[in-house]
Amino acid sequence: MSTIHIPVLAGRVSELLAPALSAPGAVLVDATLGMAGHTLRFLAEHPGLQVIGLDRDPAALDIAGRRIAAAGFADRVRLVHAVFDEIGEVATDLADGEITAAFFDLGVSSLQLDEAGRGFAYAQDGPLDMRMDPTTGRPASELLNTAAPGELVKILREYGEERFAPRIVSAVVRERVKEPFTTSARLVAVVREAIPAATRRTGGNPAKRTFQALRIAVNDELGAVERAVPLALNHLSVGGRLVVLSYHSLEDRLVKRAIAGRTVSTTPLDLPVDLPEHSPEFRLLVRGMQAPTDQEITENPRAASARLRAAERIRRAA
Known part of the structure; x- marks a missing residue:
């Protein structure tokens, strides 16, 4: 697995988190553990670090656990089967409500894309599932076959x-009446025919945006990020x-909005001085967002669309 899984922006992520990860008693929540590529690096670089690794995908947790054990770090990691929007409960239960660092690597993972049986990839045929946690929720095929046309257009x-x-x-509506959708290849074919020649x-596979939209809807990805x-x-x-x-x-956009609101003063505009209790709780570690370099994209094409944002807590809220 280590030969096929290249963590995105690994060096920059490690650099930004290092001051927090090297602190005495440091606890990191890797909220999207995946195959543990980033976490393995964090553990190797910071011998005192404890990690709580979350993932909604049982297969990812299994692989991550085996990789972490093989590297000799099992005693420093706790694995949790959870969606990343459960981070508050996890931090409360396993870290007394306060953590030193948090890391999110959003979107679909290499593991999910590379397994045809998961239905995430439009480039290979497989069951039209797209659930990051196959043990819960409804698959993409059910959404596609039962949702009202207006709902599908909105998605x-x-x-x-x-x-x-x-x-x-x-x-899609015309075709699902003839036969329900069950495979990714059939959906790709229908999308291709529906789009003007x-x-x-141009622009790559015409089904790319449809697959992205269905995946986001099936897994409530944007709601979870928000x-x-x-x-x-809150828990840093x-x-x-x-x-x-x-x-x-x-x-x-959701990440930017969440961070930005905590990096500005909340002092009323009509006051002449900034009140200490209204000063920013966080400071930005990266101006705006940071994109991967050309070299990083060459080494790892899946990093091409990555956007990095980072912040540090500078004050505890009153």
């Missing part, structure tokens, strides 16, 4: 930014740091 427009959403949904010739980032900020100790990697504008 494709909002989550996939798909300008041909009405055409695609009309084709001129558009199909809930999770403020919770992570003074000097604690948060780093978030997102992979499309919808995620990044």
